[in-house]
Amino acid sequence: MNKVKRLEILTRLRDHEPHPTTELVFRSPFELLIAVLLSAQATDVSVNKATVGLFAEAPTPEAMLALGVDGVKQHIRTIGLFNTKAINVIKTCQLLVEKHQGCVPENREALEALPGVGRKTANVVLNTAFGWPTIAVDTHIFRVANRTKFAPGKNVDIVEQKLLSVVPAAFKVNCHHWFILHGRYTCIARKPRCGSCLIEDLCEYKDKTE
Structure with a gap:
């Protein structure tokens, strides 16, 4: 995984979901x-x-x-x-x-x-x-970061620090929302839906599914 691939992954996720946010419902x-x-x-x-x-x-x-x-x-x-x-x-x-x-x-x-x-x-x-450029690493983000090789790490702290270091500033605020949504609906835990994944050609997961 290199800088060019990461940028393209983030660009595609952004173009697919320009204004991502949490799925939790709140007013304040x-x-x-x-x-x-x-x-x-x-x-x-x-x-x-x-x-x-x-x-x-x-x-x-x-x-x-x-x-x-x-x-x-x-x-x-x-x-x-x-x-x-x-x-x-x-x-x-x-x-x-x-x-x-x-x-x-x-x-x-x-x-x-x-x-x-x-x-x-x-x-x-x-x-x-x-609106801080923080990246909250949950199970979905941890899985996506490791499986795609975007920012692999043995624990959530390592993954968080890697993401903060490799994600360009323009993408930092929304990055964790994109990764959560991707992990929740496409790059799911048991059998990732690689056939319908918009970053399949950039992902470095070896055991891709149809």
Whole structure:
């Protein structure tokens, strides 16, 4: 995989989806933060189903605190690890109110200090809510980066750093959305849909499917 191939891959992904974004449904940085926190080991579809009612009742940290842990649980019972996530949601809201005037901080260190928020979640919030050129590496991006040889690495941290170093600045803001969508719908885990892949001729995966 070389610079010319990477540029062509990104160009094709951009031309196919010029304005990509997360498939999580949100109306504010706060709702995005909570949705991403809930999405760990869960699908975006399942999170969206749960947050429709949750955000209608509690669209702010203050309203979420009024619901309490049990109130949050009632809305997110269909999501995996809902007990732990409900506790983290309430603790996060407490910190947002106490330390950030009820606003989501545009700061990596402050975000990662919130319960249940790791580097990947912080990257998503900084990118999608605030337009930072961060790349949040989830399972889809990790698979696509390794399988195509675009930015291979043994763990998500290595892949993230490689992507940040090889993706041109003009593509950085949208890169992780393109890779997620590509991994979710084309370069799927068990049997990639190589026959309908728009970057098949550039991909360096050896065991391509029809």
